[in-house]
Amino acid sequence: MKRSTHLLIASVLAGCITSCSSGKRIAQHRIVTNPMNLNYRFQPKDESCREAADPVLEYFKGYYYLFASKSGGYWRSEDLADWEYVPCTTIPTLEDYAPTILPIGDTLYFTTSSGKTQIFKNAHPEKDTWEAVDTKLTYRLHDPAFYSDEDGKVYMYWGCSDKEPIMGVEVDPKDGFRALGEAKALIAHHGDKYGWEVPGKNNEEPRQGWNEGPCMLKYEGRYYLQYAAPGTQYRIYGDGIYVGDTPLGPFEYVEDNPFSFKPGGFIGGAGHGHTFRDKYGNYWHVASMIISVRHMFERRLGLFPVAVSSRNGIYAHTVWSDYPFYIPNRKVDFDKTDLSMGWxxxxxxxxxxxxxxxxxxxxxxxxxxxxxxxxxxxxxxxxxxxxxxxxxxxxxxxxxxxxxxxxxxxxxxxxxxxxxxxxxxxxxxxxxxxxxxxxxxxxxxxxxxxxxxxxxxxxxxxxxxxxxxxxxxxxxxxxxxxxGEGAAPSKVTGFRAIRDSEDKRMYRFTWDAQEGATGYVLRWGTQKDKLTHAVTVFDNQYEARYFNRDSEYYFSITAFNENGN
Structure with missing residues (x-):
């Protein structure tokens, strides 16, 4: 095709764009979408395809450091928008799954799933100069997660099984991360009660899913232990929460689970992630998203703003996260905005x-x-x-x-x-x-x-x-x-939500097809005034099996097209 140049419009990254949703001027390079635009590595064997998953992200010495499985290195960024790749050869276990990192003082620590637990440290992770720690933690860790409490005590959580529970133990980082006491079982499988824990493309398989990928978050004195289910190859892969008053429980299930969930849209999946705070105090969740066509583990990474409040709980904004949104350079109330550009x-x-x-x-x-x-x-x-x-x-x-x-x-x-x-x-x-x-x-x-x-x-x-x-x-x-310059769709009519009489984890939804609608956003939650979950649907019917058996739900539905909602 002959390339014509009747008019040249330069893509100047230094400019600012006005957000249609907030009216704010946004630096152009801060406008992003999911999946994250990283140099995902092709894997060394099987069919040629890229992979990165099981991410962990921490702010350390003025930079955000992002690690993910099977990536041959890691990334760092000053702003969560532009990422620099750091190839790594000094961590011999880097090719194992599910990395975790922990800043303690002026040092960043690293470990991952492996046959024998090995921990590494680096005071300057901008350089590939990692050193081995004389590791004394003898538990075999699958999907490990570090956590450092405000009192200086450090804990390790792990678990990746369709049978075994999520585990936790206190460790001593001054003595090779030696375990202090016996590990405790913290989260068991309950697919019979919580539909989102059941495996299958639509949570339909008659077996327990995989509970895995824990992460700990403390908010207003309470401990929120996160875990992923039911399997990384499904769009219904998400992260849920149990909450307790101590780092090792006991923990109770949060009814509005899963807090990070994205079954619809251009790319699905929001599980096995890590919740962190940026340098302004905003909460974010970085998680695994799926393609899973050429290989079950063909995956990408997603970044989602997270609302955290004592009244509404914890929930990630995922439904419009594969549309353009912006990374803020200040403290933002995520309970009131999802950062969408409004396009x-x-x-x-x-x-x-x-x-x-x-x-x-x-x-x-x-x-x-x-x-x-x-x-x-x-x-x-x-x-x-x-x-x-x-x-x-x-x-x-x-x-x-x-x-x-x-x-x-x-x-x-x-x-x-x-x-x-x-x-x-x-x-x-x-x-x-x-x-x-x-x-x-x-x-x-x-x-x-x-x-x-x-x-x-x-x-x-x-x-x-x-x-x-x-x-x-x-x-x-x-x-x-x-x-677009036309009319937005009208209000949706004929909406019905029918709960299955035999299996209360399942709902079937129908509504009238609205003229001019591109698709619909179905929202739900256990709080009538705060529907914390959403899915994009391009039909006028939908069936889902990921609800809690014993919870009551509220729903809403919105039509959208190129002109608006």
Whole structure:
């Protein structure tokens, strides 16, 4: 395809954008979305695919440090928006699953799931200079988690099983993290009572799921022990909470579980995560999100703002987290805002054309809001392209580009996997303007959000490959955000929530299809005035089995389209 340059619009990262939801001016580089745009590493064996999961994130000496399974290193950031990758070779257990880190004084400590517990330390983790600790903790840790209390006492939690409980014990970091006393069983399996703990794509399998990935948070003197269930390969993977008055319990189940949950939208999953505070005192949750197509452990990372209050409990904002939102540079009340930029999805199932495609990987897979499906061109040659027709002129603010790595043969260790391309827009399909030029890109960024300094009014958008590459030029999501100029859908009518008489963990929902609606957001919770959970649905019916057997629920539903909610 001949590249035309009738109008050049530079993507200047130093600019500021006005949020449609809050009216605030937001630094452009702070506008992000999920999955996090990291250089996810291809794995060393099996089918060629990327993975990162089981994350932990802490603020230490002016930087945020992010570790995740199977990543060959870790990341650091000054602002939670831009991340620098630090390759690591001095931790011999780095390739084991489920890392955890702990700042104590001027030193950062690290351990992970392994056959024999080994702990490492580094006073300068910006450098790959980790040293082994003379570890005296003899428990074999699966999915470990450090926790340091305000009184200086340190605890270790662990657990990853469909049978064994989540465990905990106090340890002495001054004596090789030696256990102080016997480990205690803290959280058992209760899939018979809590539907979200049951495995299966829709929590339908007649067995116990995996309780795993603990994390401890203290708030207003109480201890919130988090755990993940029922399995990392499912969109219904989430994190729940038990609460107690001491670090080792006893703990009681929080009725409004799971607090971190994202079964719908472009990418699902919000489990096996870690809750932390940023330098302004805001709470966040970083968690595993799933693709699980080429391998069960094909995963990504998600970052979610977390509301913490004595009245409403703890809950993560997840439903719009795969739309553009911003990372604040101040203290924010997350009980009142989810940080959304207020832009609407313009591209869902709009007409799509492409230069070529493989059978089963048709162009429509690029804008069906499912990261598990993708469009693949027949080749990786320069000039392969994909084009979306928004069907009318619309104001475009940002484009979310998600590459699918189709037919790649990349295995760790490997250099950065770099895509080079450009994105154009047109009002009439004839004259094209260059919106983003990445023909000289040198970064490995498979989930890049591009934001314009000023919105541009276009009808057509296309992305074109500019680099000869092995495999196929492919996209799991070419997602366009902005503002339509039509009417938002009307209030939803005919809503019904029917609880299954045989299994009270299951609800079936139906409602009238609303004219002009793109989809619906179904919300629920155990507090009538605070519905803390939500799922995006693109139909007028929905069935879910992830409710508590003995809890009562309240529901609401909202229709949305490219013009609003």
């Amino acid at each position: 609407n999805l313009l591209s869902y199932r709009k007409p799509v054309q492409a230069s070529s495609s493989l059978a089963g990987y048709e162009p429509g897979n690029a804008n069906d809001e499912q990261i598990e499906t993708w469009w693949a061109a027949q080749t990786g040659k320069k000039g392969e392209w994909l084009q979306v027709d928004l069907e009318t002129l619309m104001l475009v603010n940002s484009i979310h580009v998600n590459f699918a790595d189709h037919h790649f043969k990349v295995f760790a260790p490997h250099p950065p996997v770099v895509y080079q391309f450009f994105i154009e827009g047109s009002a009439d399909g004839k004259k094209w303007m260059n919106l983003f030029d990445e023909t000289e890109n040198g970064k490995d960024e498979p989930h890049r959000l591009f934001t314009l300094d000023k919105p541009v009014k276009v009808r057509y958008l296309r992305i074109c490959n500019a680099k000869e590459m092995d495999g196929c030029f492919s996209l799991s999501g070419f997602r366009v955000f902005g503002k």
